[in-house]
Structures are given as C-alpha cells and as structure tokens.
Amino acid sequence: MDLQLAIFDLDGVVVDTAKYHYLAWKRLGETIGIAFHEEDNERLKGVSRMRSLDILLEIGGQKRTDEEKARLAEAKNTWYVEYITQMDASEILPGVLDFLDELKSAGIKISLGSASKNARTILERVELTDYFDLIVDGNLVSKAKPDPEVFALSASLLDIAPQSAVVFEDAQAGIEAALRAQMVAIGVGDEHTLAQAHYVITGFASFGLQDLLRILPA
Numbered sequence: 001m002d003l004q005l006a007i008f009d010l011d012g013v014v015v016d017t018a019k020y021h022y023l024a025w026k027r028l029g030e031t032i033g034i035a036f037h038e039e040d041n042e043r044l045k046g047v048s049r050m051r052s053l054d055i056l057l058e059i060g061g062q063k064r065t066d067e068e069k070a071r072l073a074e075a076k077n078t079w080y081v082e083y084i085t086q087m088d089a090s091e092i093l094p095g096v097l098d099f100l101d102e103l104k105s106a107g108i109k110i111s112l113g114s115a116s117k118n119a120r121t122i123l124e125r126v127e128l129t130d131y132f133d134l135i136v137d138g139n140l141v142s143k144a145k146p147d148p149e150v151f152a153l154s155a156s157l158l159d160i161a162p163q164s165a166v167v168f169e170d171a172q173a174g175i176e177a178a179l180r181a182q183m184v185a186i187g188v189g190d191e192h193t194l195a196q197a198h199y200v201i202t203g204f205a206s207f208g209l210q211d212l213l214r215i216l217p218a
C-alpha cells in the first residue's frame with residue numbers, strides 16, 4: 001500500500017484524557033445521585049458527549065428532558081475543561097512524539113480524527129498542534145463514530161485516497177469507523193477489545209515507522 005496519511009484519534013491514543021472525562025462524569029454523577037465507577041467509564045470511550053450522558057443516566061435509571069440534559073452536559077464539560085487546561089506536554093503518551101517526528105520526516109501527512117469538541121484545547125496544552133496537517137474534531141463532523149465521517153473527511157480534505165490512509169484508535173467504535181472508511185485500522189490498547197482491527201499495538205513506546213511499514217498490506 002502507498003501510505004500517505006496517518007490519522008490519530010486523540011483521547012486514549014495521543015494523550016490519556018479518559019481519566020479526566022471519568023473524573024468529570026463522576027462529579028456530575030455525584031451531584032445528581034448516580035454512582036459512577038471506573039469500569040463504567042470503558043463504555044464512554046470514543047462516544048460523544050451527549051451519548052455519554054445518556055449512558056450515565058441509564059446507569060442511574062434516570063430520565064431527563066432535553067433541556068436538563070443540555071445543562072448537565074454543559075456542567076460536565078466545564079469541569080472537564082478545568083482539568084484539561086492544567087495539562088502539559090508531559091501527558092503525551094510514551095513514544096508518540098518520536099513516531100510523529102518519523103512520519104513527518106517521511107513526508108506522510110498527519111491528521112487528527114477525534115469526536116471531542118475540546119481537541120484543539122488539548123493539542124494546544126500539550127504543544128502538539130503544529131504536528132498536525134489537519135485537525136478534524138467534534139466541531140467539524142455531525143455523525144459520531146462508528147460512522148466513518150470523521151476519518152473520511154480527513155482524507156477528502158487532504159485529497160488522499162482512503163486506501164492510502166491508516167487510522168490509530170483505542171475505541172471499538174473508532175475501529176469500526178476506520179474500517180467503514182476503507183482505511184487500515186490499527187488498534188491501540190487491548191487486543192481482545194479491539195479484535196476487529198487489522199492490527200493491534202499496545203502503544204507507541206516500541207512502535208515506529210519501520211514497524212508500521214512492515215505490517216501494512218502490500
């Protein structure tokens with residue numbers, strides 16, 4: 001395959017923001033009487049803000065009007081933003097910087113493909129914005145993963161065929177989105193959870209461009 005584009009999910013691939021999402025949802029849960037545990041948080045990976053709220057309400061057996069839901073999601077986001085504005089470059093996951101440098105030197109385009117509306121804030125905080133040729137985030141797409149829109153848009157805006165793109169994702173919904181976009185899907189995390197992916201890596205600490213080129217289809 002003629003590799004021209006690498007698309008990265010943000011939360012859980014480039015930085016570990018899942019812990020901040022968790023803290024903010026837990027805090028919201030406490031204010032409305034819903035106990036939210038760390039294992040519940042797995043269900044929120046890759047999922048949009050409003051869908052995450054629905055899952056929290058489902059856990060607590062609560063029903064809310066759309067207006068109330070908008071207010072609750074806003075409260076969660078305010079807390080989440082408080083956490084992420086404290087982030088710095090030390091929170092970039094191991095090996096990510098070296099890998100991005102390798103891609104850049106090889107002339108491979110780099111795009112972000114994230115569901116988060118806070119993606120730009122996070123990239124700024126961890127000083128990664130300049131690495132990205134394109135940022136496609138939750139403000140730009142209307143259909144959430146597993147819809148392929150977020151990845152397909154990266155390829156079309158950069159005028160690159162989907163078949164020349166590879167996606168790095170830590171969520172099942174993201175792997176499905178990458179496959180539906182006809183891209184190579186690389187799971188980052190647990191090989192059982194991400195079994196649908198073409199290939200699964202544990203992270204970038206011992207994974208570089210040469211490893212990627214070895215596993216890509218001919």
Ligand code: BG6
Pocket residue numbers: 010011021044045046047048049052077114115116117118119138
């Ligand atoms: C995804 C996260 O990247 O973004 C989800 O994995 C999160 O947990 C979603 O809900 C939306 O993020 P935000 O920052 O717009 O609330």
Ligand code: MG
Pocket residue numbers: 009010011012013045046169170171
């Ligand atoms: Mg993710």
